[in-house]
Amino acid sequence: MQDLPVADAVDGATVFAGYIPTSQSKLGRTRNFMIRKCIAGSLLSACAILCSAQDNAARPPEYNILVTSKINKGDLPYRSFYNLLVRLRALLPPAPRIIEPVYQMSFSHVPIEEEDNFLKPSWNVAIVGTDTDIELPMIRGGYFDLPEPGDKVAKDAKDAKDASIMFNSQTQKNFLRVAYTTRxxxxxxxxxxxxxxxxxxxxxxxxxxxxxxxxxxxxxxxxxxxxxxxxxxxxxxxxxxxxxxxxxxxxxxxxxxxxxxxxxxxxxxxxxxxxxxxxxxxxxxxxxxxxxx
Incomplete structure (x- = not known):
């Protein structure tokens, strides 16, 4: 399923339960979330400093660059992908039915056996926003569901709009695979x-x-x-x-x-x-x- 602008739709059924609010990893995840909002400005400032140093020095200095964090290009907009799932569920036949769509992580360059065995002992997927940091339960193989906005998830409209789905692994950009579970x-x-x-x-x-x-x-x-x-x-x-x-x-x-x-x-x-x-x-x-x- 690919990220495209969508309108709100009627809520579908939720098949996973037990969303876990956490503060243990909030510092790292929220920090990365906020960094992305100002990273462009930071890069421009760094560029100006480097260029100035090269102009003023007789011999260009050598820089040892230390990478302190990595941004996963597969982080996704929560609201858009929640609405896509709702729209897909609206196309299902009426209950009782056999299938229910959920999301599966779309891994980057991972052998299929590793996909099927994926489940980290720490967190796997989370919804992170300005006022939101909640881990989602995941079944081995990368299967998970998205909760609807409200309650503990993206309580206000602005946070719901800005919140991201963050993964503790490298995933494909702007894409999530849909899986159909069977009852x-x-x-x-x-x-x-x-x-x-x-x-x-x-x-x-x-x-x-x-x-x-x-x-x-x-x-x-x-x-x-x-x-x-x-x-x-x-x-x-x-x-x-x-x-x-x-x-x-x-x-x-x-x-x-x-x-x-x-x-x-x-x-x-x-x-x-x-x-x-x-x-x-x-x-x-x-x-x-x-x-x-």
Missing amino acids: LRPNHALGFTDMKRALFEVSEVQKKIPWYTLGFRAEKYAKFDAIKACFAADDGELRLDGEVLDTIHSARCRIYKIDPQLIDTNREVNFSPAPEIVVLEDSARYLRKHASG
Whole structure:
């Protein structure tokens, strides 16, 4: 999903909970947030000082430059990306439904196994503004949801407008990947009828996205033919009638390409143990990697 100007929309459902306000890392994150507002002026001043020194000295001095912080070009405007998610959820079929869109970090030059295994012991993603510093819960693999403005997040309109989504890793500029989570049955299983319904729901969303809507271009043309289940440990399995299914392993995730011969049956896939998250996936992303070695 790409950042474009959007209007406010009706709020969608929230699937993640437990947003954690924190002051532990506020100093570093908020400092970087404020530095970006004046960095241009600082650079101009530094340039003037350096040029003056070179003009006045007979021999140009040598400068030892110490980099004290790094700005992630992937930091994103909170309000814009929250509104994009709301607009996407407005295209979903009415509840009860199988899928729910959430965001996934869009990593820069990271192997796919590292993406699937990503979860730092410290903070991973936060919303930072003038009066806001709140960490968001993240599921291994970079999956997270955005809370609506208000309460503890961007309480006033100005802070909501200026707040940024900050990541504790290098991410792509002006882009977040959308992932569609799938709702499991009470026995932590996913039926083939559920998979069929999930694929249908995504296709209906894609049909409603106009071809000229650049902000949703990636979502309109995304392909899905598999499910990806990610587990807390590296011992997860997918079973059908007690037999372990043939899946692609990627870190602690298992990717199962949906069998078209089973899509119309009443059989179900059982997960052992219960997964942290199950999302729709494009198996070609993993097949290409395995084909290249």
